[in-house]
Amino acid sequence: MLQRTLALVGLALIGLPTLGHAKAVSHGLLDNGMEVVVIEDRRAPVVVHMVWYRVGAADEPALKSGIAHYLEHLMFKGTDDLEPGEFSAVVEANGGRDNAFTSWDYTGYFQRVAADRLGLLMQMEADRMTDLTLSEEEWRPERDVILNERGQVVESQPGRVFNEAMLAALYKAHPYGTPIIGWRHEMETLNGDDAKAFYRQHYAPNNAILIVAGDVDFEQAMELARTHYGPIPANPDVSPRQRPMEPPHVAERRLTMEDARVGTPYVSRMYLAPTRHDTDQAAALQMLAALLGGSPTTSVLERKLNFEQGVALSAWANYSGMSRDYGMFSLGIAPVDGVSLEDGEAALDAAIADFIREGVDPDQFERVRQQIRASEIYALDDMQGRARQYGVGLSIGLSIEEIESWIDALDAVTPEQVIAAAELLTDRRSAVTGYLTRPATEVVN
Numbered sequence: 001m002l003q004r005t006l007a008l009v010g011l012a013l014i015g016l017p018t019l020g021h022a023k024a025v026s027h028g029l030l031d032n033g034m035e036v037v038v039i040e041d042r043r044a045p046v047v048v049h050m051v052w053y054r055v056g057a058a059d060e061p062a063l064k065s066g067i068a069h070y071l072e073h074l075m076f077k078g079t080d081d082l083e084p085g086e087f088s089a090v091v092e093a094n095g096g097r098d099n100a101f102t103s104w105d106y107t108g109y110f111q112r113v114a115a116d117r118l119g120l121l122m123q124m125e126a127d128r129m130t131d132l133t134l135s136e137e138e139w140r141p142e143r144d145v146i147l148n149e150r151g152q153v154v155e156s157q158p159g160r161v162f163n164e165a166m167l168a169a170l171y172k173a174h175p176y177g178t179p180i181i182g183w184r185h186e187m188e189t190l191n192g193d194d195a196k197a198f199y200r201q202h203y204a205p206n207n208a209i210l211i212v213a214g215d216v217d218f219e220q221a222m223e224l225a226r227t228h229y230g231p232i233p234a235n236p237d238v239s240p241r242q243r244p245m246e247p248p249h250v251a252e253r254r255l256t257m258e259d260a261r262v263g264t265p266y267v268s269r270m271y272l273a274p275t276r277h278d279t280d281q282a283a284a285l286q287m288l289a290a291l292l293g294g295s296p297t298t299s300v301l302e303r304k305l306n307f308e309q310g311v312a313l314s315a316w317a318n319y320s321g322m323s324r325d326y327g328m329f330s331l332g333i334a335p336v337d338g339v340s341l342e343d344g345e346a347a348l349d350a351a352i353a354d355f356i357r358e359g360v361d362p363d364q365f366e367r368v369r370q371q372i373r374a375s376e377i378y379a380l381d382d383m384q385g386r387a388r389q390y391g392v393g394l395s396i397g398l399s400i401e402e403i404e405s406w407i408d409a410l411d412a413v414t415p416e417q418v419i420a421a422a423e424l425l426t427d428r429r430s431a432v433t434g435y436l437t438r439p440a441t442e443v444v445n
Contacts, residue, residue, distance in 0.1 A: 066182020
C-alpha cells in the first residue's frame with residue numbers, strides 16, 4: 001500500500017561504501033528525524049520510492065492484533081486531498097504500480113514509476129502521512145476485507161494454520177507469536193478509532209525511513225524531500241519500542257495438528273536463534289542453513305534422507321535473522337509413505353547429529369559459499385530488491401555499515417564456525433516441534 005512524510009534541514013550526510021558492482025548509496029537525515037537513503041542507478045529512467053515506518057504487528061496494543069495490517073489497508077482510503085482509491089489510480093495513470101506490506105517489525109509502502117514523477121509520489125505520500133480520513137463508510141467494509149483475507153490466505157490452508165500454532169508455541173511472551181494478520185476474534189472488534197489512534201501514534205517522519213532508488217541523485221531526492229516531507233513536524237510522542245521479551249526457555253514444546261485437508265504430513269521444528277545484529281553468528285547460521293537444506297539435490301539433508309536412506313520426500317532447513325528481537329532457525333521433513341512422522345523426525349535428528357560429528361565437507365562448503373556470494377551480489381542488480389534490503393535493515397535497527405558488510409561477513413565464515421552454530425540444533429529447550437497430519441482413519445467393523 002502507500003507512504004508519506006519527511007522534513008529536512010541539517011543533512012548529516014554520510015558517504016557509503018559500495019559492494020561489488022553496487023550503485024552509489026547516500027544516507028541523510030532530515031530535521032524532523034526522517035532518515036533518507038538514496039541508491040543511484042542510472043540504467044533506466046525509473047525510480048522506486050519507499051516509505052518504511054518503524055512499527056509493525058509486534059507493536060500493537062493488547063487485544064488489537066491485526067491493527068497494523070488493517071491500517072496498511074486503510075492507508076489506501078482517502079485524505080483531505082485524495083478520494084478513496086485515488087492514490088493508486090494516479091500511480092497507475094502515470095504508468096507506475098504501488099503496493100504495501102506489513103511485518104512484525106515494520107510497515108512499508110512503495111511505488112515504482114518514471115523518474116520525473118518522483119515529486120508527485122512524495123506529494124501524495126506526504127499527504128497520506130498526516131491527513132488520512134477514516135469515515136465509517138471506509139473502515140467498516142475494509143474490516144470485512146481483512147477478515148476475508150484471513151479466511152482465504154490462512155484458514156483455508158492447514159499448513160498456515162499449523163505455522164501460526166507453531167509460532168504461538170515458540171514464543172511464550174514476545175508478540176512474534178501473534179500472527180501479523182491478527183487473531184480473528186480480535187480482528188472482528190477493530191474499528192476506525194483503533195486505526196486512527198495507531199496512525200497518530202506511529203505514522204510520523206521521526207518514525208519513518210525514505211528510500212529512493214533509481215534514476216536520481218542524492219541532491220535531487222533531498223530537495224524533493226525537503227519540499228514535500230520537510231514541513232511535516234516530528235511527533236514528540238514517538239518513543240523507543242518496548243516489547244515483552246522471552247523468559248528463559250527451560251522445556252521443549254511439542255504439538256500435533258490433525259486436518260483432513262492435509263496432503264502430505266510433515267514434521268516441522270522451529271528454534272529461537274540470534275538475529276542479524278549478531279553479524280558473525282548470523283552469517284554462520286546462514287551458511288549452516290544453506291549446507292543443510294539449500295539445494296533440493298545436493299544439500300546434506302536431502303542427500304542423506306532422500307537419496308541415500310529413501311525416508312523423505314523432502315527435507316529442509318532455513319534461517320531467518322532479519323528481525324529486531326529474535327531470529328529463527330527451522331528444520332523439517334516430509335516422510336515417504338510408510339514412514340511415520342516419529343521415524344522421520346528420528347532420521348532428521350540422526351542426520352543432524354552425523355553432520356555435527358563428521359564436520360563440513362570442504363568441497364561442499366566452498367561450493368555453497370560461492371553460490372551464496374553470487375546470489376547476494378546478483379541481488380544488488382535488482383533496484384527494488386536493494387531498496388528493500390536497506391528498508392528492512394534500518395527498520396530493525398541495523399546500521400548502514402552492518403547492511404553493507406553482509407557479503408564480507410558471509411565470506412569470512414569458517415567450517416568450524418558452522419559446526420559451532422549447529423550446536424543450537426541440539427538444544428530442544430529453545431525449540432518447538434510440530435506434526436501436521438491427517439486424522440487417523442477409523443476402522444468400522
